[in-house]
Amino acid sequence: MTEKDIKxxxxxxxxxxxxxxxxxxxxxxYTIIYSILRGTGSRTDVEDCTADVLSxxxxxxxxSRETSLKAYVGTTAKRRAIDMKRSMNTHTARNIPxxxxxxxxxxSDDNVEAETESSDISAIILKKIEELGEPDASIVIQKYFYxxxxxxxxxxxGINPVxxxxxxxxxxxxxxxxxxxxxxxx
Amino acid sequence: MKKAxxxxxxxxxxxxxxxxxxxxxxxxxxxxxxxxxxALSRMNLQSDSLEVSGTDIVRRSPxxxxxxxxxxxxxxxxxxxxxxxxxxxxxxRPIIDNPVIIATATxxxxxxxxxxxxxxxxxxxxxxxxxxxSTSTTSSRSTVTTSHTSAVRNSNxxxxxxxxxxxxxxxxxxxxxxxxxxxxxxxxxxxxxxxxAILKGIIPADTPRVTLDQVRRIISESLSCRExxxxxxxxxxxxxxxxxxxxxxxxxxxxNRIIYITDNYMAVExxxxxxxxxITSTNGDPYSDSAKKEILFxxxxxxxxxxxxxxxxxxxxxxxxxxxxxxxxxxxARAICSKYxxxxxxxxxxxxxxxxxxxxxxxxxxxxxxWLDDKGKDILLxxxxxxxxxxIFNADTDSLRREILMQNNAVFGETPESVVFTHHEALxxxxxxxxxxxxYYSDIKKLAAGCxxxxxxAEKIRKEYRYxxxxxxxxxxxxxxxxxxRSPMAYNVDFLILSDNEEYGIEYLEIGxxxxxxxxxxxxxxxxxx
Numbered sequence: 001m002t003e004k005d006i007k008x009x010x011x012x013x014x015x016x017x018x019x020x021x022x023x024x025x026x027x028x029x030y031t032i033i034y035s036i037l038r039g040t041g042s043r044t045d046v047e048d049c050t051a052d053v054l055s056x057x058x059x060x061x062x063x064s065r066e067t068s069l070k071a072y073v074g075t076t077a078k079r080r081a082i083d084m085k086r087s088m089n090t091h092t093a094r095n096i097p098x099x100x101x102x103x104x105x106x107x108s109d110d111n112v113e114a115e116t117e118s119s120d121i122s123a124i125i126l127k128k129i130e131e132l133g134e135p136d137a138s139i140v141i142q143k144y145f146y147x148x149x150x151x152x153x154x155x156x157x158g159i160n161p162v163x164x165x166x167x168x169x170x171x172x173x174x175x176x177x178x179x180x181x182x183x184x185x186x
Numbered sequence: 187m188k189k190a191x192x193x194x195x196x197x198x199x200x201x202x203x204x205x206x207x208x209x210x211x212x213x214x215x216x217x218x219x220x221x222x223x224x225a226l227s228r229m230n231l232q233s234d235s236l237e238v239s240g241t242d243i244v245r246r247s248p249x250x251x252x253x254x255x256x257x258x259x260x261x262x263x264x265x266x267x268x269x270x271x272x273x274x275x276x277x278x279r280p281i282i283d284n285p286v287i288i289a290t291a292t293x294x295x296x297x298x299x300x301x302x303x304x305x306x307x308x309x310x311x312x313x314x315x316x317x318x319x320s321t322s323t324t325s326s327r328s329t330v331t332t333s334h335t336s337a338v339r340n341s342n343x344x345x346x347x348x349x350x351x352x353x354x355x356x357x358x359x360x361x362x363x364x365x366x367x368x369x370x371x372x373x374x375x376x377x378x379x380x381x382x383a384i385l386k387g388i389i390p391a392d393t394p395r396v397t398l399d400q401v402r403r404i405i406s407e408s409l410s411c412r413e414x415x416x417x418x419x420x421x422x423x424x425x426x427x428x429x430x431x432x433x434x435x436x437x438x439x440x441x442n443r444i445i446y447i448t449d450n451y452m453a454v455e456x457x458x459x460x461x462x463x464x465i466t467s468t469n470g471d472p473y474s475d476s477a478k479k480e481i482l483f484x485x486x487x488x489x490x491x492x493x494x495x496x497x498x499x500x501x502x503x504x505x506x507x508x509x510x511x512x513x514x515x516x517x518x519a520r521a522i523c524s525k526y527x528x529x530x531x532x533x534x535x536x537x538x539x540x541x542x543x544x545x546x547x548x549x550x551x552x553x554x555x556x557w558l559d560d561k562g563k564d565i566l567l568x569x570x571x572x573x574x575x576x577x578i579f580n581a582d583t584d585s586l587r588r589e590i591l592m593q594n595n596a597v598f599g600e601t602p603e604s605v606v607f608t609h610h611e612a613l614x615x616x617x618x619x620x621x622x623x624x625x626y627y628s629d630i631k632k633l634a635a636g637c638x639x640x641x642x643x644a645e646k647i648r649k650e651y652r653y654x655x656x657x658x659x660x661x662x663x664x665x666x667x668x669x670x671x672r673s674p675m676a677y678n679v680d681f682l683i684l685s686d687n688e689e690y691g692i693e694y695l696e697i698g699x700x701x702x703x704x705x706x707x708x709x710x711x712x713x714x715x716x
Contacts, residue, residue, distance in 0.1 A: 018229075022222055030221070031207035038196065047217065051224035058229060074204065087530030122198035125191065126205060141210045144192040156214045176187055 003070065007063045018058050025070065029053050029077040034146065036081035040088050049084050053077045121184070128178045136171035139164055360384055360391060376429035383424040396422040396435055398464060401445050405483045411460025412505030414483060415447055434472070441470045445482075460485045460505060494546075495620065497554075501542045514540050514556045516577055516589075519566045523591035529573035532592055536568065536575075543568075547620045550670040550679060551655055553610050565614070569607065571670075571679045572597050572656065576607070581614045597668075597681070597697060602658035608667075609653040618653055624672045625650060627694060630682055631712065639707050640691045644684050647692075654684070666690070 001020055010017030030050045037046050053076050061072055129137050135157050142153040150168070154161040179185070198206070361369070363385060366378050383389045396418050408414045418435065419425070426441075427434040432448040434441070446463045461484050467477035481487075488503050502508060514536065522539075526532040536556065543554040544562060551571050558564040558577075565578045573594030579587040588606070595601050612618045625633075630647070637643040647669060648654075654667035664687045671680040673696075683693045692705040694712055703712040 018225075022218075022225065026218055026221055027210075027212040028204075028207040030212035031210075032203060034212065035196075035198070035203045047221050048224065051221045051228055054221070055225040055228035058225070084530065087528065122194050122202045125194050126198070126202050130209075138210055140191070141195075141206060144188070145195045145198075145206055145210075146212070147192075156211065172187060172191075175191070 003068065006069060010058075010061075010063050014058075018054075021058060021069075022054055025057075025073045026050060026054060028070070029073055032074060032077040033081040036078065037085055037088075038147070040085050045084065045088070049081055050077075053080050056080070124182070124184065125175075125179070128175055128182075131178065132171050132174055135159065136167055136174075139168050140171050140175070143168055373427070373429055376427055378426065379428055380422075380424040380426045389424060393424075394422075395437060395439070396445070398437055398443075398445070401435075401462070401464075401482065405462065409488075410503050410505040411447070411462060411483060411485050413508075414462060415460075418445070418447075441472055442467050444472050446472065496544070497546045498542045498544045506542075512540075513558060514566055516558055516564070516566075519556075519575070519577060520591060523575055526592075529575070529592055529594050532575060533568055533570065536566070547610070547613070549620050549622070550624050550672055553607070555614075562614070567607065567610065569610075572605075574605065574607075576605075578611070578614075581611070586611065597695075598658055598666075600660055602660050602666075604659045606657045607655070608657045609651075609655045612653045622651065624670060626672050626674075627680060627682075627696075630671065630694065634705055634712060635710050637707070637710060640688075640705060643692055643705060643707075647682060647684065655681075664690075 001024055006017065006020045006024060009020045030046065033049045033053065034046050037049065041049075053073070056076055057069075057073055061069065129140050131137075132140065138157055139153055142148045142156060143150075148156070150161045150164040154164045157164070195202075195206075361378070361381050366381050366385070369378060370376050380389070380393075384391050384393075400421060401414075401418060404414050404417045408417060415433070422435055425433045426436040426444075432446055435445040435447075437443040437445065444465050446465050448461045448463075462482045464480045464482055465472040465477050467474060469476065471477065485503060485505075489500060492500050492503060494500075519536065522535050523532045526535070540556055544557040545555040547553045551569060553567065553569050555562070556566040556568070558566060563579075563581055563583075565581050567576045567578055568574070569576075573592075573596070574590070575592040577589040577591060579589070588604075590605065593605060598605075609618065613620055633646050633650075634643055637646065651669050655670045656668040658666050658668070660666070664685060666686075667684040669682040669684070671682055671694075673680045679697055681695045681697070683690070683695055685691065685693070690704070693715070694703040694705075695701070702715040704715050705711075706713050
């Protein structure tokens with residue numbers, strides 16, 4: 001479903017519109033929020049925050065706007081997650097270091113090079129993971145990005161947990177070889 | 187290898203995260219359903235498979251709501267039908283509104299070759315216009331002619347025809363539609379609302395205009411540009427010209443004396459926000475260099491007299507609210523706080539319901555006040571850095587009473603018996619100001635270097651701050667005073683803690699990293715506490 005269709009649905013029938021909006025973007029919002037709240041909040045916090053974001057978007061997004069709905073969801077998710085992280089850190093008497101807040105962070109000259117390099121490596125790794133094909137790529141992502149156990153990954157992908165483990169093992173081997181061929185040693 | 191992959195993916199940049207978000211499923215369908223139901227409950231919508239978890243309250247919409255929905259639909263359809271019927275009905279004679287005006291005016295018109303219009307107003311100066319009928323084809327809007335002109339000008343309007351049918355002795359010569367279009371074209375993105383309304387027969391041609399004295403009186407009684415504009419509109423419903431740059435009310439029918447309103451509420455800092463200007467000119471161009479301007483009202487000027495902390499008042503002046511807007515009540519605040527376990531959720535809900543607090547103070551600590559009444563005697567106080575919500579009754583008197591609704595004790599490291607926002611309460615009573623200079627930890631170290639006893643240092647700190655930010659009393663009777671320090675880290679709040687228990691003495695606490703240091707009078711330095 002395109003953004004235009006979702007906007008049209010939101011205008012005509014808010015309930016159907018929300019369903020469409022949810023189906024299209026919940027995973028997107030969840031991932032952004034998860035990447036920010038990882039290590040600070042529980043999965044329930046991530047779910048709560050995702051629900052907050054999507055309901056915020058539903059209630060506040062102006063369908064007549066020309067701006068991208070996806071970008072709006074992404075920005076709302078990021079801001080809400082940062083807010084939540086700050087709040088949780090206040091509760092646990094910890095504060096977010098300034099450099100974690102990407103929204104307000106101004107990279108210093110020294111950091112720019114390192115950040116670019118790190119960004120390049122993550123992009124290369126992701127590309128190589130994708131080249132593993134499915135379901136190996138999904139297994140690696142679920143395991144190392146979402147920190148899911150083999151059982152959880154198996155349930156999500158609809159395969160046997162033993163198969164997940166063996167596929168993961170093989171996928172990592174392939175990934176290592178591919179990276180070594182490129183001159184990258186991890 | 188595994189650890190490295192995990193680290194790289196965990197620290198992936200935004201682009202990579204977005205890519206993962208787009209391409210891979212984030213969670214299973216059960217999770218999706220759970221989030222969907224939570225989102226619905228956030229919006230107070232109901233789902234059949236709504237799952238109740240934890241202490242979340244699920245509100246089911248009452249059956250009567252459906253009834254109201256149907257009733258609203260019927261009302262809308264009924265309204266639409268009536269509207270269409272009215273539109274299709276034959277045009278009636280325009281109803282003459284009787285707007286509330288103080289000035290009384292009389293108009294005398296002579297049916298001679300030369301027409302003279304004399305307007306006498308109780309509040310305005312006498313204006314006199316004399317126009318030769320023979321040159322009226324190119325004359326301005328203020329021209330008044332005899333009824334014979336309707337025969338000369340074939341393009342005259344319905345109003346003129348109606349007047350003729352009624353055998354009236356006078357008709358106003360108005361602009362034709364073509365002239366209006368021409369004028370609007372020359373003044374880009376503008377609309378001559380009054381002239382068009384007259385042309386369509388919505389209002390009669392002699393509908394009174396707002397006067398300068400009326401505008402001055404309205405301004406003296408109003409707070410915001412938006413309020414003033416609404417009151418002017420109540421008198422003079424159709425402005426003479428609306429353009430992208432503002433609205434013009436022509437005081438005597440010509441563009442030589444106008445009230446000009448710019449309603450750029452969003453840009454107070456850049457161009458003064460809403461402004462009302464009285465402009466006089468001699469050439470019909472109020473924006474020429476020769477035009478004289480008198481600013482009658484300026485939002486920016488008005489805001490200069492209102493401190494930054496007076497949020498609600500500022501918002502009203504900026505046109506975003508009104509004094510009658512509802513206030514939070516003590517019971518409502520209690521209900522909100524009892525509904526949540528986390529400070530963030532409760533304070534967010536209060537903020538969402540009552541967007542502008544009456545006072546918002548930011549000086550290292552961020553504290554806001556939502557007044558329960560107009561005077562600020564009873565207050566809902568929220569401290570965002572400590573994570574505390576308190577009700578304070580009789581805040582400006584000695585019989586002050588506090589009720590803690592929500593409190594995060596992480597800063598105190600214990601659950602104190604009482605927590606008093608000493609500085610803020612003194613601020614409420616006008617005993618101190620919010621502009622006190624707060625010290626850095628480095629300043630405290632310098633002070634410490636010159637002190638040989640704890641009491642000496644405590645005295646110096648109290649002298650600098652006058653009031654502690656927070657005073658707590660613990661169950662064993664230990665009293666601690668917390669002084670907020672400025673921190674080079676944007677989000678950090680550091681405290682200097684003076685305790686009446688000699689065991690603690692004077693401590694420095696860095697909340698973000700949990701660093702705790704204690705003053706040693708022997709070395710005159712702060713030393714780490716392990």
